[in-house]
Each structure stands twice: as structure tokens, then as C-alpha cells.
Amino acid sequence: MSLQQLNSTGFEEIIYDNCEPCLVIFSKKECHVCKEVVPMLEELKPQYDEKFGFYYVDVEEDKELFQRFSLKGVPQILFFNNGEYQGKVAGKVEEESVEEKIAEVLGV
Amino acid sequence: MANSYDLIIIGGGPAGLSAAIYGGRAKLKTLVINKGTIGGLVDTTREIVNYPGYIQVSGPDLMKDFKEHAEHFNVEFLKEEVISVDFSQEDKIIKTKKGKELSAKAVILACGSEPRILNIPGEKTLRGSGVAYCATCDAEFFEGEDVVVVGSGDQAVEEGMYITKFARKVTVIVLHDEGVLDCNKVSAERAFNNEKMEFIWNSTIEAVLGEENVEGVKIKNLKTGGSSVLTCQGVFFFVGMIPSTHFLKDSGLETDKRGYIPVNEGMETNLEGIYAVGDNRVKYLRQVVSAAGDGATAAVAAERYIEELNYFNSNIVQSDKKILLLFFNVLVNESIEFSTLLEGLISENGDEYKIFKVDMATKKNLAGKYQIEKVPAVVVLDKGEEIKRLDCSMDKEQLKSQLS
DSSP states (O other): OOOEEOOHHHHIIIIIISOOOEEEEEEOTTOTTHHHHHHHHHHHGGGGTTTSEEEEEETTTOHHHHHHTTOBSSOEEEEEETTEEEEEEESSOOHHHHHHHHHHHHTO | OTTEEEEEEEOOSHHHHHHHHHHHHTTOOEEEEESSSTTGGGGGOSOBOOBTTBSSBOHHHHHHHHHHHHHHTTOEEEEOOEEEEEOSSSSEEEEETTSOEEEEEEEEEOOOEEEOOOOOTTTTTTBTBTEESOHHHHGGGGTTSEEEEEOOSHHHHHHHHHHTTTSSEEEEEOSSSTTOOSSOHHHHHHHHHOTTEEEEOSEEEEEEEOSSSOOEEEEEETTTOOEEEEEOSEEEEOOOEEESOGGGTTTTOOOOTTSOBOOOTTOBOSSTTEEEOGGGBOOSOOSHHHHHHHHHHHHHHHHHHHHHHHHHIIIIITOSSEEEEEEEOTTOHHHHHHHHHHHHHHHHSOSSEEEEEEETTTOHHHHHHTTOOSSSEEEEEETTEEEEEEOOOSOHHHHHHHTO
8 A cells, every 4th residue: 555645744643743753765766775675664554443543744745844853864753643753764774663553552 | 377487587777678589579578577667776877977878867757768678569467476486397497475486488587686684783773763775865865964874886876975964964884994885986986086985994894783773883894893883874785686586486596605696608507498687697798788689689599499398399299290300500511411321211111200410509409408518419309208319330231120
């Protein structure tokens, strides 16, 4: 299942207004590592249906967003809950580390 | 069986895709398993100027052409990661991370290589916070900042120059004496003339410094032994590659100390029906053109191996009669004379045996399987199992007595 792409406005709504527990992958088209990590998230997403949100930001289209989190590279997966930043994982991460981090954010 | 193939190729870089083109064209049921994007390392290369027929092409574009070519010959693709293999039987078994089990008569390993990690303090913890391995991916995040590049090979110097498009300054940390770079001469010259490029010679990097983000690197001078700190916001590592062959560790496949797979001229490994091509094998030149050549060679070798295997299984294992596997070589007169003698004997005497002639020049796998080194040689098989070997006497009576 493909990930919903967020722009700045969508980002505000989902993260800070809805306070949804979720992850956001910051990615770009010309990044081969991203091309491995994004499909992994797409496959993981159905397992967390309704419980945890999966979103996507293209850093070339929304520069302001990656500058806000002073990111130094892609891909990076940022985790949020209750409108608060909960940490990130960077680079070529395995499915297991994402699952662990989600469990940690959800407090299970 | 849906998951059973003639040929499975692990890896979708230029070597794997070339093998796929040859395999598909030979009408082998061929599958390419690839864990990331198609094209392997080439997919990360912005510009290729030395692949014949393409004066200038981007890595991803060239690999798209390779893939389309393979698809044209009905090659199948599976996006999965292989985690274990069992090469001990005639049917080779491959297991993927998502629990899929596939089998093939022959397997071509085209797994490529991955960036070497130095494992120095800060390298792992600051990954994505200033530590990077891919200039195309991450260079733009260092707009107007100071960046350190570790390494002096083609990749280090060329990527370093790309980073100067964004960064204020790029400092290259080089192991060698002043003026000595590992990269090609054209790139070295360009780098020396690039005002934004600086070099620190005879040095290596000991640690990446910083809490949340990279704040600097600790540099060690190999000549003096002294350490110094250089302030920077980014560090790109280009310190060579390691073969991606770790999942093959317990397969019985031979590798050298660094994990590269040694092969012969036919890309054959120490295991029957298993071939290794491209960057994951021991080789002299690691380029797209040489990878493609490897792939073609291995696919042809695999095709011949599969053909022999199929022929053997349908004509020998399933035969009602006992089989005399007669190994000969046209260059060895004695073996030709012996063939004539044995054939005469069998045609005169009954139906118990059938002769199956094996030319040593073309049926190398069969010769290898029965460890035949000298001709003539005869192995007697019953239902495919060896029951004895004949003493290849030119005395007709002596020979006849062995067959009664």
C-alpha cells in the first residue's frame, strides 16, 4: 500500500492537530537507499492499520520541512505521537528496527 | 511447480541482468531476485562514459535498458532479500526473508558489494545527522557548509567534486603522500584544480565528533602519529567496498578472506551448478562492461550444465538397462579404439547394457562428477547409481568377463 505524501499543511494537520501516532519518511527520488526503505514501509503499513500512521515527505518538494528538523540526509524516518517528536532512524534501516521503534512510541 | 526454475540469479546489477538476458534467450526459465532497486551499484552512478555504445549515459538509464532487454526474453523478477541457501543437492534451494522457498537447477550469484563501514566512534550514531555514504542522496543537505570526504579512489574524488556544488569547502582525507590519489588521472587533475577541494595527506580519520549532529572529525596523521580536530558539518565515507556474500557463509561455497568468491574461466565456483559474477567474485576489473561479460559467460556455462543434467536424468537415470558411461576424447587414440571394441562387444551380446558416450571435451560436468581424469574410462550405472568401473582392457575376452 503506497504511503500518503504530506506537504507542509498536511504535515501540520496530521502531526500537530490530529496528534496521531505516526511515522514520516523523508525521502527523495534520486536516492537508492530510499528506494529500498520506502517499499519496506509500504509493506509494513497494513499491519498497523488505524493504529499507526505511515506518511511520506519528498524533501525536494518540501524543503521547509526537512530544514525545520535540521535533517542531514535521506532517508530518515521520524516518529511522532501526541504532537511530539519521538526520535528518528536514519539510512538503510531494517524492518525490525522500525517495528521496535513503533512499539516504543505506542508504549506496548 | 511455480517456485521452481532452471536458473535463478541473485542480484540485479549489470552482471545479474546480463546473465538474465543470456539465460532468457536460451529459453531457460529464469528468475532474478533483487533486494533493492534494479541496477545495483550502477543505479547510484550519475554518469557512465565507458560502456561501449553509450557515449554518455546515467547509471539508472543504462540499467533500465538492461532490465527491459531481460524482460524482452521473458525473464521474471522478484523483489526480495535472500537470507539462506542450500546448495548441497541437485536442486538448489533459496530462501527469502519473507519466507518464500525457491528452487533452481543452477544459480548465478551476482550479489555485488556494499560500502565498507570503518566502525569508528560516531560513524553509526551520527548516520543521517551528518555521516553519509551517497553524494547524490545527501550532498544538497550541506549547502554552504564544510564537508570532509574520507578516501581517495574514483568514487571518493568524483563524489567529492559533486559535493562542492553545494558545500562551501570539501576536505579530502588521503592515506598517501602529498599528490598521490587512488583515483583515475582525469579526476585527480580536476580535483586539484577545484578551488573548493582541499586535501589532508598521510592521514586517516579516528572518530566523528558531535552530539546531535556532526561537529567535526578527529584526524590522525600517520607519519607523525599526531591527532587534530577539523570542524565540519558533514562526513562522507568512500573507503572501499565489501562483497555482499555474508548470507552464503554456511553454504559450503568457497570465498577468500575478504568474502570474494573465486571462480574459474567459466565463472564456476567450487560447487557444481553455482556460478559467481560481477563485483562479488575475485577479479581484476570491476566495471559495467566486465560485469556484463561475466554474466554472459556464467549463463552459457549454466545452460550447458543444465542441458547435461536434463539429458543425464532423462536418458540415464530412467533407463531400464544398465548404462555403460564411456568417457572418450577424440584426441586420445586409445580411447577411440576402446570405444569401437566396447560397442562391438555390446552389439554382439544381448540387451543388458546400453552405452552412453561422454565426450570429455564438452561434458566436463559429467567427467567431474565421476572424477574421470584419464580416458578411456567406463562407469557402470544401474538406475543412475554407480555399481562398478571397468578395467578398460583391449582384450575382448577380458572385457567380456567383466560384463557377465
